[in-house]
Amino acid sequence: MIETGEGAARTTDFDAAEDDVTIYVDGLNDAETSPVLSYATDEEASTTTVSLDGAESLVFDGLFTPEELNIALVDPDDIDFAAIP
Numbered sequence: 001m002i003e004t005g006e007g008a009a010r011t012t013d014f015d016a017a018e019d020d021v022t023i024y025v026d027g028l029n030d031a032e033t034s035p036v037l038s039y040a041t042d043e044e045a046s047t048t049t050v051s052l053d054g055a056e057s058l059v060f061d062g063l064f065t066p067e068e069l070n071i072a073l074v075d076p077d078d079i080d081f082a083a084i085p
Contacts, residue, residue, distance in 0.1 A: 008049065008056040016068035023052065028075035035073065039066050 014021075025035060038051045041063050050058040050071065060069070 008059045011058060011060045014060050014062060014064070016064060021058070021069050021071045022074050023057065023071060024076045024079075025052070025073050026076060028073060029077060037066075037071060037073070039069070
């Protein structure tokens with residue numbers, strides 16, 4: 001589940017064995033460089049924060065490595081709506 005509000009979206013039930021994370025970035029296909037993803041864990045709060053070009057974008061409940069999150073950056077223009085049932 002993703003909870004939105006002000007600031008970064010919060011993911012409360014991420015399961016690295018079952019879930020995939022995709023961040024849709026407008027204009028990604030035309031960008032000269034991809035945005036930089038960075039990761040920070042807070043052991044006291046038991047959260048993992050993902051930032052996109054330095055701006056906090058996602059906060060996960062739990063401590064995860066970048067490999068466990070396996071985040072894909074995708075341009076929304078690449079969504080194949082015809083393939084969605």
